[in-house]
Amino acid sequence: MERLVSISEAAQTLGVSITTLRRWEAEGRLLAEHTAGGHRRYDLAKLLPERFRAVQQASRKTIGYARVSSHDQKDDLERQKQVLELYCARQGWTFEVIAGLGSGTG
Numbered sequence: 001m002e003r004l005v006s007i008s009e010a011a012q013t014l015g016v017s018i019t020t021l022r023r024w025e026a027e028g029r030l031l032a033e034h035t036a037g038g039h040r041r042y043d044l045a046k047l048l049p050e051r052f053r054a055v056q057q058a059s060r061k062t063i064g065y066a067r068v069s070s071h072d073q074k075d076d077l078e079r080q081k082q083v084l085e086l087y088c089a090r091q092g093w094t095f096e097v098i099a100g101l102g103s104g105t106g
Helices: 007-014 018-027 049-059 071-091
Strands: 004-006 040-043 062-068 095-101
Touching: 004 007, 007 018, 007 040, 018 040, 062 071, 071 095
Parallel strands: 062 095
Antiparallel strands: 004 040
């Protein structure tokens, strides 16, 4: 039996944003039916979270950015980097942390 759900319910089911679903539809990775009013509806039986999550995680990299404005704050920069690395690792993301040291005046 076909059960059609809204874009917000489909996004929640897959654990992604509505923007991601729209992009997947544009790429042809996901088919949506459209109501007479132009709203997207997705067949719940065709939404396989494992399929989409694996593709999404394999192709994405999270960038963490830590910055302080002076050399006196170098210890703060190291703490920022550690917090970002720990957070990204706990989320299970592929990531890279970039750090900057310097002032905004020049």
